[in-house]
Amino acid sequence: MLQLEEIITDTSRLFVGDAVPDLYFHDTYVKNIKPVYAVALPKTHDEVKALVQFAIEKDLVIIARGAGTGVAGAQVPIQGNELIIDVHLMDKIIELDEETLTLTVEPGVLVGDIHDYVEKKGYFYPPDPASKHSTIGGNVATNAGGLRAVKYGTTRDYVREMTVVLSNGEEMTLGSLNIKSSSGYDLKDLFIGSEGTLGITTNIRLKLVPLPKANVTILQAFETVQQATEATLEILKSGADPSGVELFERSALYYAEQNLGYPLKSQVGEAYLMISLDGNDQTELDHRIELVESVTSELILESHVLTADEAKKNWALRDNILLGLTKFTEFELLDEVVPINKFAELIESTKAMQDKNGLNVLNFGHAGDGNVHTLLMKDDLTEDQWTERRAALLKDLYQKVDELGGLPSAEHGIGIVKKDYMDTMTKDINLDYMRQIKRVFDPDNRLNPGKVF
């Protein structure tokens, strides 16, 4: 049997027991203080296979980890006997194939680096999660979404082929370069979004599309979230084909404006939409801008077609909502999703929950696909108040999401922080079959046990 030091011969890529750095015990928000067996940083597919073999022989459990930018605790150790396989050094962009419009990458490549790389060559990788420092492997593990999902879909829609190492140390390639398939069961989509519980991804071939040649952003102000949501539906039905429809409350923007030191272009109303359009040229966009403005004309207070410079500054405000907040208070970020016609009702319902539970709540999110980012704010609550009130509000919130036909996570994953809600909100029969599928691929429960369900 190979020892860890024989698999990862470069000692700078191996941390055992007490030598494991603190960063491996937390992600963006979730901390855990358990020890782990070791952390190994492979650079090749074969090293990953050998590490899995080692874990089998030592009866360790395995957590695959990328950049550690997760927010649901999926990569945080909880058992004490984990071998953490950190793939962030597997960061090679292997091949841009312009004949199949695909990009082959290792799992540790950052999604921001993928964007930069392909856009320089005239291509586009649409999934656009907020964290550009997240790895593509992590994006696949959570089926990451982002701002452009309304037009382009999520990570799932851009994985043509992936190679995984399974819990028994074998490898399997899922999907193919073929665009269509009616040749047996779709195993690939089972692995996408499975949060490291079915296999460890070591190679991914991504679908690319041509880079849009023109972009524009429209900022619209509304009296209420309800009206902004109605406008969203009208825009979606119009054929204007927006690449993003972002909604935020006036109150959510306050911190970003304070932080960046300049105001949003519109200062009226309680809710805003930022609508992005992309296409082949400005003429095409002009017509679609007209479409957006005409179908929303009776709902808006103001509508601004932003200049490139304004767009940059106003998007920076939108992107700064979380960062701005960080300077004022601790918070918890959620990513619940509901059918698009329930978006306003969900946001409205959080007002009553806020009053009932004594906890401030803000909302922003991807109105075009029903995905709300609700923020629970600690403000000046004591730790005990924060823990207690937050738990009470979360219970109310997820119950409401469930009533509206929603799901606990749109794009961040379940990890450990949403497990209980996932359990409550998912039918027993669906959970039972998920567990049976887990047993098919991982009979010893070795891969990221205790996560998701």
Place this chain on the structure above:
Amino acid sequence: MLQLEEIITDTSRLFVGDAVPDLYFHDTYVKNIKPVYAVALPKTHDEVKALVQFAIEKDLVIIARGAGTGVAGAQVPIQGNELIIDVHLMDKIIELDEETLTLTVEPGVLVGDIHDYVEKKGYFYPPDPASKHSTIGGNVATNAGGLRAVKYGTTRDYVREMTVVLSNGEEMTLGSLNIKSSSGYDLKDLFIGSEGTLGITTNIRLKLVPLPKANVTILQAFETVQQATEATLEILKSGADPSGVELFERSALYYAEQNLGYPLKSQVGEAYLMISLDGNDQTELDHRIELVESVTSELILESHVLTADEAKKNWALRDNILLGLTKFTEFELLDEVVPINKFAELIESTKAMQDKNGLNVLNFGHAGDGNVHTLLMKDDLTEDQWTERRAALLKDLYQKVDELGGLPSAEHGIGIVKKDYMDTMTKDINLDYMRQIKRVFDPDNRLNPGKVF
């Protein structure tokens, strides 16, 4: 225990033993002469559940069937103890929900009727399999594609939610009205394309998009298939965003021209592309037509932007390839798929196979997604020659498809006719996990046994 006559009380919806009509022993091309236990035509989800319960108690196997327009034998009985559940009377369009842009249907609704229904209301259901008389349940079972997959994807991309009856008689709902999900394993995509081997679909909620307001077709002629394929790639890379890129050989069109009695608009060259574009208005299309013509200018012999009337007549020729052929010879229709850059190589390779095996071959297909419809023609071969030469050619062909990284079926399914090739072309480990998943959902192998793998 309920008897069949107690479940289906209307005797016109029940055929037992010798009373089973001949149509249930074949699909479009595949015939089988085995007897079956019975055929039942339920009208409700509850009748389907009761029928599955009956099959369990009598230890019958179940084939779910729709319009019988399949081409791979997936719905043809092969065991002799089948209970065929024909869902084509479950043909209600239940609800158009304009707030979630979804259409809820029963599985027996014809896809052509879905197109007509939603287009009248300004919506669009993009998947467009050649047979408008196929049921949506069958489309889901095979992940049907069609002419518009290059822009819009396949049936898989339009199923938001589906309810299935499982082999144990329980029901399960897969997917949801939510547009994004990172909440557990994707069971829905496992069922789509599973050809009736995992469950019987009784209710489907389909995603709709706004109906494009303008359409245009460009017909381009090329000296060779290779040049037509190169042009396809240039078009895909240009940002022109075609909704269809169909390729056919001059020789494949001969029979359609004879049958319809008029010629294709272009009579030069050996290969043609018919490129369709859709969008919001003619101005937008004009620009995209220019894009197509500019990126293909060095490859074409001729390019025609068709008038509406010409488009109709020329598409009719394309759609008549199979029907035209029927009047001249028996044939076998394939639906292999390869990565788009291998499309020309595959088609070229069939010429040598034709000469080697003494069997005429024609090709047409969806160049935009690498899906070739190869036609093997019986012409004046004897039955024995036809059987023998066809088998030899199929072996060569699928071997070549495999070499090129392709798959045996893009959109028709494996059924029984492609099982051996599926077996040869799929890695053992993938097949093994497919079989294990089959056992999870159908431990008694009751649902469509002997199909796919």
